[in-house]
Amino acid sequence: MEAVLFFLAAIGALGGAIGVIAMRNPFYSVLALIAHLFSLAVLFLLLTAAFVAAAQVVVYAGAVMVLYVFVVAYVGAGESAWEPIPGQRLLAPLLGIAIFVELTIAIASSALRALSTHGPEVGAGFGNPAAIGRLLLEKFLLPFEATSILLLLAAVGAIVLANRKRVGGATADAGRGMDGTPSEHSAKRSEGVPSIP
Amino acid sequence: MNTSWYIVLSSLLFATGAVGILIRRSPMVILLCLELMLNAGNLALVAFSRMVGNQQGQVFALVVMVIAACEVVVGLGLIVAIFRRKLPLNVDDLRELRG
Numbered sequence: 001m002e003a004v005l006f007f008l009a010a011i012g013a014l015g016g017a018i019g020v021i022a023m024r025n026p027f028y029s030v031l032a033l034i035a036h037l038f039s040l041a042v043l044f045l046l047l048t049a050a051f052v053a054a055a056q057v058v059v060y061a062g063a064v065m066v067l068y069v070f071v072v073a074y075v076g077a078g079e080s081a082w083e084p085i086p087g088q089r090l091l092a093p094l095l096g097i098a099i100f101v102e103l104t105i106a107i108a109s110s111a112l113r114a115l116s117t118h119g120p121e122v123g124a125g126f127g128n129p130a131a132i133g134r135l136l137l138e139k140f141l142l143p144f145e146a147t148s149i150l151l152l153l154a155a156v157g158a159i160v161l162a163n164r165k166r167v168g169g170a171t172a173d174a175g176r177g178m179d180g181t182p183s184e185h186s187a188k189r190s191e192g193v194p195s196i197p
Numbered sequence: 198m199n200t201s202w203y204i205v206l207s208s209l210l211f212a213t214g215a216v217g218i219l220i221r222r223s224p225m226v227i228l229l230c231l232e233l234m235l236n237a238g239n240l241a242l243v244a245f246s247r248m249v250g251n252q253q254g255q256v257f258a259l260v261v262m263v264i265a266a267c268e269v270v271v272g273l274g275l276i277v278a279i280f281r282r283k284l285p286l287n288v289d290d291l292r293e294l295r296g
Contacts, residue, residue, distance in 0.1 A: 006198045010206050017210050017233050021217030026225045033229050040236055047203065047247040049255050052239075059262060064232075064269050071273045072225060075280045089220055096216035103208035107201070112248075115201045120250040127255055135256050147263045154267035158274035164281065 006046055012039030030068045037061040049127040203244035211237035222287050224279070228272045235265045 016036025023029045037060050044053035107115070125131050136144050214233030221227055239258045246254025279286060 003198060006202065010202075013206065013210060014213070017213040017217075020226070020229050020233060021213060021221060026223060026229075029226050029229050033232060036233070037236070040240060043203070043206075043240060044243055046198070047243050049243045049247070049258070052243060052255050052258050055259060055262060059266065064266055067269060067273060068225075068229070071276060075225065075276060075286060092216050092219035095219060096212040099215050100208055100212035103211065104205060107204050107208070114248050115204070116199050117248070118198070119200060119248045122247075122250055126250075127252055131252055132255055132259070135252055136259070139253075140256050143260060147260055150267055151263060154270045158270045161271065161274035162277045162281075 002046060005042065009039045009042040009046070012036070013043065026072050027069070030065060030072055033068075034061050034065050037065070047127075048122060051127060051129045051132045054129075200244050200248040204241055207237045207241040207244065209237075210234075210240065222289060224272070224276055224286055224288055224291070227288065228269065228276075231268065231272075232265060235261060235268075 013036050016032045016034075016039060019032030020029045020036065023032060037056060041053040041056045041061070044050075044056060211234050214230045214237060217230035217233065218227055221230065239261050242254045242258045242261065246252060246257075276286065279291070284291065
C-alpha cells in the first residue's frame with residue numbers, strides 16, 4: 001500500500017516537474033507546479049511529516065501559487081523564441097543528467113547505512129504540529145525570529161521594487177520612497193501594488 | 198519505502214529544475230524552476246529527518262519554505278517592475294543590469 005502510494009505520488013511529482021519546464025504557456029506551468037506540490041505533500045505525509053505537508057498545501061499550493069497566477073495574468077503569457085544559443089536544447093538535458101548522476105553517486109558513495117532502511121519506528125506524534133511547534137519555539141526560537149524579519153524585509157522590498165513611481169522618472173527616483181519625503185501620494189500609489197502577500 | 202528511493206526522486210526533481218532553468222527564457226518560468234529545486238531540497242531534508250528519526254529536519258524544511266516565499270515575493274516584484282518599464286521579459290535580452 002505504501003509503495004503504491006509512493007510510486008503514484010512520485011509519478012505525479014515528476015510529471016508536474018516535467019510539465020513546468022515543458023509547457024509553452026506560463027499559466028500551464030503554474031498549474032503543473034500546483035500538481036507537483038500536491039504530490040509532494042503526499043510524499044511528506046508518507047514520511048510522517050504531517051505539519052510540513054499541511055503547510056505545503058496551504059502556504060505553497062495555496063498562497064504562493066495564487067501570487068504566481070496573479071502575476072501571470074498581469075504580465076501576460078507570451079514567451080519569445082526558444083534558443084539563442086545553438087545546441088542549447090541538446091546540451092541542457094545532458095547537463096541535467098550529469099547533475100542527477102553526480103548527486104546519485106555522491107549519495108550512494110556516502111556509505112550511510114541507514115539509507116537502505118525505512119528509518120526507526122516513530123510514535124504517532126512524530127512531525128505533528130505540537131512537536132514541530134515546540135521545536136520551533138524552544139530550540140529554534142532565534143532562527144524562527146530571523147525568518148520573520150526576513151519575511152518583513154521581503155515584503156518591504158517588493159513594495160519598493162514594484163513602486164509605480166519608478167516608471168518614466170529617472171532611476172535616481174528609486175530610493176526616494178524610502179527617505180520619508182513623499183507623502184500621501186506615494187502611499188496611495190503603493191496601495192495598488194499587487195505583490196504584497 | 199527505503200530512504201534511498203526518496204533521495205533518488207529528490208535528485209531527479211532537482212535535475213529537472215536545473216534543466217528548466219537552462220532551457221527556458223521567461224523569468225517567470227525560471228522562478229518556477231527555482232521552486233522545483235527548492236522543493237527537491239525539501240524532500241531530501243524531510244526524508245533524511247525520517248531516516249534519522251529526528252524532527253529537526255522538518256523544521257529546516259519549514260524554514261526553506263519561508264525562504265522560497267521571500268524569493269517569490271522579490272522575484273515577482275522584479276518581474277512586475279520589468280514589465281512596467283516595458284522591457285522584454287526574456288533573460289537573454291535582460292543581461293545588462295542598467296535599465
